[in-house]
Amino acid sequence: MLELYNRVADDRGRRRGPTPYGASVVRSCRETVTSEDVLRFKIPDSSPDEELLEAELHVHFPHVPHAGSSVRHVHVWQVTDDAGPRPVDSRLVPSSGGWQTFHVRSVLASRQAAGTSLGLRLTDETPGGQRRKLTVSRRGHHHNKQPLLVLFSRDNGTTVHQAVNEELVRQEASSAGRSRRSVLDVPPGCQRRQLYIDFSKIGWSRFVLAPAGYDAFHCLGQCSFPLTQEQRPSNHATVQSLAQQMGLSDQVLRPSCVPSTLSSLFVIFNRDDNTVVLKEYTDMVAEECGCQ
Structure with a gap:
């Protein structure tokens, strides 16, 4: 997120470039619970006037030594309690590893309810065409390489x-002191x-x-x-x-x-x-x- 901040703003917060998708609000969410093969994220609170423009899953893949191919075909699936896995996005990922981005906007409502849990599973394909779960850098093991759900929104409202x-102000209001100022000429x-x-x-x-x-x-x-x-x-x-x-x-x-x-x-x-x-x-x- 700091890298994105430095792309769109200078060191005083003034705009220096466009934001992705024209967003005025960007939220980055880490995994809330680590399960064996499902990435789970809690959708954060947002203004009722915000419109969700795009949602990205950022995942860091480790290097795969002696891979049979230079690339892998990786699929992202939505996992829910009441239905089977739903395909969300897929792309070719180098076996050398590194950060990859998947688009997951299709499984989120334009105004997602705060507190909603989103479960995502990643798989690739064996040479025989069978699905198998993937190993990615996870919460608790690689602090700087955790999966991230990044939400891009535009605030259209009157608020x-x-x-x-x-x-911002309310976070400090309870502890802020008050001091008298002299009358200014x-x-x-x-x-x-x-x-x-x-x-x-x-x-x-x-x-x-x-x-x-x-x-x-x-x-x-x-x-x-x-x-x-x-x-x-x-x-x-x-x-x-x-x-x-x-x-x-x-x-x-x-x-x-x-x-x-x-x-x-x-x-x-x-x-x-x-x-x-x-x-x-x-x-x-x-x-x-x-x-x-």
């Missing part, structure tokens, strides 16, 4: 702006100012793998009458500023200096359910400021 609070002119968020200082480094922090920036300054184009005012802010200046109502305040353009940030973090998540969070970086 995207709640995501940071629900997925607001300078004239609405401008973007430097603000670096160090995840170690807000307690997020316990579960956030990358980035270590990022430039969030913030907006500061007075939106005084008359508003200029340099302050990037909205039409509503221009009229509000005029109404406030003329005293049309004592309840009308000056427009506020706020972000007018925001961009996204990639964050990769651990969850408590044996899952690593790579997610693109929208509206995390203030690119421009204006009077609104």
Whole structure:
């Protein structure tokens, strides 16, 4: 997952390339239970607005010495309690071993129920055409070569702006302290100012793998009458500023200096359910400021 993060984001979490399948959320799941010949994964929790785009099974095959062929025809089967094995995917795998990827989206619903167990079995064929189970690197033996179920999703919903609070802030809310800040003198002119968020200082480094922090920036300054184009005012802010200046109502305040353009940030973090998540969070970086 860190390799994928480094392909799509720089060291500050800013986008540098496209994500596979156009996904905004990528989840990597390890085996939950190790049985003799079945790979079992627990489907992690996800937003109800997410659409599953693709699912991949990543498996590491050991080298097969003295193999009768340079390749093996490997099949992936879904295993359930109430039916026989169902074919999912197949491909030719080099006998030299290494990582291979199989597509298993066909056996998952577009919005899979959290907690659902997925069982998969791998086989190849003998020269006589008989199926036989395969040996792959497993949980508990090769930590860096365990089978992985990788889920690629797109968040289409209205809850995207709640995501940071629900997925990251709440993990630290119970232990976060509060400190008083002095009242800040607001300078004239609405401008973007430097603000670096160090995840170690807000307690997020316990579960956030990358980035270590990022430039969030913030907006500061007075939106005084008359508003200029340099302050990037909205039409509503221009009229509000005029109404406030003329005293049309004592309840009308000056427009506020706020972000007018925001961009996204990639964050990769651990969850408590044996899952690593790579997610693109929208509206995390203030690119421009204006009077609104």
